[in-house]
Amino acid sequence: MAAAAESGARTWPGSGSPRLGSPAGSPVLGISGRARPGSGPERTGRSIGPAAPGHSFRKVTLTKPTFCHLCSDFIWGLAGFLCDVCNFMSHEKCLKQVKTPCTSIAPSLVRVPVAHCFGSLGLYKRKFCVVCRKSLEVPALRCEVCEMHVHPDCVPFACSDCRRCHQDGQQDYDTYHHHWREGNLPSGARCEVCRKTCGSSDVLSGVRCEWCGVQAHSVCSAALPPECTFGRLRSMVLPPSCVRLLSRNFSKMHCFRIPETVALELGDGDDGLDGSAATGLGREMLTATESTKQTLKIFDGNDSMRRNQFRLVTVPRLARNEEVTEAALRAYYINEDPRDFQLQALPLTILSGNAQAPGKAGTTEEEASKGSGPRDSMPEAWVIRSLPRTQELLKIYPGWLKVGMAYVSIRVNSESTARSVVQEVLPMLGRQVEDQERFQLIEVLMSSRQVQRTVLMDEELLLDRLWDIRQTSVRQVSQTRFYVAESRAMAPHVSLFVGGLPPGLCLQDYSNLLHEAMATKAAVVSVSHVYSLQGAVILDVTCFAEAERLYMLARDTAVHGRPLTALVLPDVLHTKLPPDCCPLLVFVNPKSGGLKGRELLCSFRKLLNPHQVFELTNGGPLPGFHLFSQVPCFRVLVCGGDGTVGWVLAALEETRRHLACPEPSVAILPLGTGNDLGRVLRWGAGYSGEDPFSVLVSVDEADAVLMDRWTILLDAHETDSTENSVVDTEPPKIVQMNNYCGIGIDAELSLDFHQAREEEPGKFTSRFHNKGVYVRVGLQKISHSRSLHKEIRLQVEQQEVELPNIEGLIFINIPRCWGWALRDSAVWARARSRVGCALESALPRAPTSALRSSRLLQYKWMVSPGFRPPGT
Incomplete structure (x- = not known):
């Protein structure tokens, strides 16, 4: 086992530091230029002791108006209690009622890890980051599925606690509990329990279930039944337990058919921070603190050094070594004993990308003092290193648990292997009478953007595995779990929709055409459905690697001059649908009228199951009708203009013989320029920003009428x-x-308008402007x-x-x-x-x-x- 600090490397040991949760003399932390807790409040006094769950509260002097994050009331007086890690502010009287976990321990409380689906950067007024609890005053990211808001530099520290919208063969549940998301509630939100106001536009407070929409105080939420019934829209929601998608090689963007926009690149698309941006902000902070404090670049293991991604920590120049180590761990939300870590100095040659490997850089500087006395000067950059350990306490989770979350803790040493751990924990989990050879140990990395599962070899040494993880990233250990699960061969099955093919061909012709264009493998790829009129097919792929290859290749392939469209489609388990369930199939055209469809797409994905929401510019209406082809009863909502409604109805007519519900009711949300059909059917002259929830309720309560269609x-x-x-x-x-x-003349005018909008869609952004174009051209x-x-x-x-x-x-x-x-x-x-x-x-x-x-x-x-x- 390698040593924590290589020969010749300068180290900053953390020995003799106080225990975590007793931050006496803790310095102010800086996160990418934003002041870590309390650039406003001034620190006074000592820690009030351990506070559940995981917070490190200390009494501070308030220098500006502040609100409590629990009750959202104003904190009167000059004293408040602030968590030094996550910025949670509280009254003294509210401390004992705090149930919201600190960001440092939040990953350990996730029941089933599900990655988030972040869109592009945007400005979100009066919203707060769920990681640092600060206001989103700069462009931020939002999950397209669960509406979680985060700063770009807080993404690596966000929990993988998104909504579970389908079954993937891993910990499949039939019963769903409330999926609580803290804060960012409307200011007039009422608690479901006490009926008092639980929302706030000043701080991150209150909780809301992302499935049923129920809102409550964090304390009151414990009084609600744990099981979620999907609320007012339960008859319209496609239950997650009735959707199956084996998505091992596909990202959440691919699974939910969300186009990949130009978003902020954080590392390799996973997580990380832009070191150059943090440098500039750090210099501003250093200037503000003048000569009494110093700003350091802190790297977390080899991975952040390779990507040149760091956090900024501002410490007093006379800070003790253990105080700086503790500040560095808090900057990365690491909830472990600082005495198990040390800071290793990095020379400038490493930061500039010169020859030596990360973590093995030599230095000619004098070795740091090993005592706990004050320092007069410190180098600019340091990396957090874990000290060698002879044994560790490891949590093992059962992979077959259907309800709740439980684990057993065991100690592993240098001789503990994956097989020995499985043999030790099975009796503790009540599986002592079963064949232990049928079980395996699975390592799960719970990143905010992707959840990765790795089956460990029987002879793998766990202590060495943990050491390798900590060398890569100390923070990564808190995002890693170990599951013991039964070994079972999962038959791969992926359904791919491929559109853009020439219409009017037979099954064999389409198979030959795809083989010529993409070299499909006949042994694992077959055409299951043919939609000849639309020039589309459904491929059944029984190999994950081949499915990923075809999906990526189809997006860059053209047949007869037309680009192909590829979508990953789940399977709807129609036999498991509840008797009173009539799910709503939603089609949205983001190009219609005033271009309001993009925000509606995001809203409907959050209110419903995102698998039942389709963007018409990405494959048209056919993928949606195919997905619902076996659903015995469903309804359709078309969001667009009259042309969009006609497009969907035409596709419905062409595919109705394939549908178990050949005549579904169709509702309209008018987004077009004229919206004549919407006016006649009493849906209004056009969408003007109404609450999407109210729109869905209106659809659920609407009456069916007959309308002629002509050929x-x-x-x-x-x-x-x-x-x-x-x-x-x-x-x-x-x-x-x-x-x-x-x-x-009317046909000529409509054709000219359509062609002009296709050429320059950016100029047609409002219905008023579109009508003006009609008048001018007319x-x-x-x-x-x-x-x-x-x-x-x-x-x-x-x-x-x-x-x-x-x-x-x-x-x-x-x-x-x-x-x-x-x-x-x-x-x-x-x-x-x-x-x-x-x-x-x-x-x-x-x-x-x-x-x-x-x-x-x-x-x-x-x-x-x-x-x-x-x-x-």
């Missing part, structure tokens, strides 16, 4: 070719009509006559109708057009409310193709939130 066959005239006297006949084109079908179009009546003939019930001099001909299915209600007049007539009736309207003074015939296709069930007749 229109466009057929071109037969023309004689000049060569060989061959008659050229273009194939007929079939389109479906929901609102209206226009020929002439005025340009009416400047010349098209004499449409000379180009077309209109027949109704085999009788020809004489057309006046018109510019357009419109067939209307709903009693509204472009936001106008039809009125009784010479031009406009109210449509009669009988099935099979459409209204023809003529626009005075336009171009066209020939309309051959039209017929009623079928009706669709739509849902309307009101009882009044549509269009009134």
